[in-house]
Amino acid sequence: MSKFNQLYNPLLESAHWQAAQSMQLEGNEFGHWLLELDSLSRRFERHCEHFTVSLVEQGMLEHSCLVPNERALIGDVDCLQRKVVLLGDGVPWVYARTLIPMTTLTGQERDLAELGEMPLGFRVFTDRSARRDALEIARIAGGETGLWARRSRLWLNGKPLLVAEVFLQDAPMYKETQAWR
Numbered sequence: 216m217s218k219f220n221q222l223y224n225p226l227l228e229s230a231h232w233q234a235a236q237s238m239q240l241e242g243n244e245f246g247h248w249l250l251e252l253d254s255l256s257r258r259f260e261r262h263c264e265h266f267t268v269s270l271v272e273q274g275m276l277e278h279s280c281l282v283p284n285e286r287a288l289i290g291d292v293d294c295l296q297r298k299v300v301l302l303g304d305g306v307p308w309v310y311a312r313t314l315i316p317m318t319t320l321t322g323q324e325r326d327l328a329e330l331g332e333m334p335l336g337f338r339v340f341t342d343r344s345a346r347r348d349a350l351e352i353a354r355i356a357g358g359e360t361g362l363w364a365r366r367s368r369l370w371l372n373g374k375p376l377l378v379a380e381v382f383l384q385d386a387p388m389y390k391e392t393q394a395w396r
């Protein structure tokens with residue numbers, strides 16, 4: 216799975232993020248995936264028999280490594296960086312990179328550092344305080360015609376996390392339409 220990291224992490228880091236509201240995605244065939252405010256993992260579960268997460272890498276990221284727009288969203292803080300691939304029946308569907316500020320990894324949220332291969336969405340969206348905002352979209356290179364990516368901030372007990380996801384070419388969102396072929 217590290218090949219996904221090598222391929223997509225640089226593309227996510229240099230992505231040109233645009234506010235989702237400015238993109239007229241409602242009613243678009245991809246919009247209902249990109250604008251999902253609830254758990255993507257729960258949604259993927261309904262599209263396969265076995266939904267799994269492969270942990271690619273996890274480690275500390277110093278605040279000096281954050282780019283300005285990341286700092287604006289989660290603060291100028293050291294973070295735990297978690298990179299995973301989400302798979303439906305063994306097929307890679309999403310590459311995701313999550314920044315969890317150390318200031319979020321406190322109290323009840325300390326367990327976020329110990330998720331391993333448990334989907335982050337299962338943990339976050341079972342909490343009644345969970346919400347998602349600052350949804351942004353980008354098109355990045357990949358597949359035959361480019362791939363969709365999105366970034367959003369999750370809040371858990373008033374504490375933020377930043378999740379960036381690339382929808383890989385075999386993700387169900389592209390199967391429902393032939394629009395990009």
Ligand SMILES: C=C(O[C@@H]1C=C(C(=O)O)C=C[C@H]1O)C(=O)O
Pocket residue numbers: 253254255256257268297298299301309311312313333334335336337339378380
């Ligand atoms: C945020 C969610 O969790 C998903 C699971 C992730 C993980 O386990 O690291 C990362 C990003 C998401 O695609 C979600 O389900 O919406």
